[in-house]
Amino acid sequence: MKSEDIQVLVGDTLEDLTICNSVDNRYITIKAPIGSGQFGSIYHAIDEHSNSSLVIKISEDQRVLKNEIKALIRINKNKFNKEAAGLVPDVNTYGLFCHRKSELSSPKHDVKLFYYVMPYFGSTNLEQHVENCK
Numbered sequence: 001m002k003s004e005d006i007q008v009l010v011g012d013t014l015e016d017l018t019i020c021n022s023v024d025n026r027y028i029t030i031k032a033p034i035g036s037g038q039f040g041s042i043y044h045a046i047d048e049h050s051n052s053s054l055v056i057k058i059s060e061d062q063r064v065l066k067n068e069i070k071a072l073i074r075i076n077k078n079k080f081n082k083e084a085a086g087l088v089p090d091v092n093t094y095g096l097f098c099h100r101k102s103e104l105s106s107p108k109h110d111v112k113l114f115y116y117v118m119p120y121f122g123s124t125n126l127e128q129h130v131e132n133c134k
Helices: 062-077 126-133
Strands: 008-010 018-020 027-037 040-047 053-059 093-100 111-119
Touching: 027 053, 053 062, 062 093, 062 111
Parallel strands: 008 093
Antiparallel strands: 018 027, 027 040, 040 053, 053 111, 093 111
């Protein structure tokens, strides 16, 4: 992918910025942060076409994110335990974009970010989610 093909999102934070996913032309608006850790940040997001709630994980570390995506796809492809169905999120889509803090910033200061999108379960409480899946 050429650097001119990568979408650049401009804003002090990622909140309320919209990604146009090049794979399926979905418009996904990043909303409020849910949490962050060593391997990225997680945000609540909205699919602008269906108005459905999503979760988007964003990271600068492409290698780690690719491994997570592969693991989630592998687990969902081989659902070996019916009781675990619904507990491992599907990866809806993934991609990359550049984040620029302001229109006046130089493109050489852009941060390349990788992401994947999953369904929003509605809670960060895993026990509550398990009960809802029963």
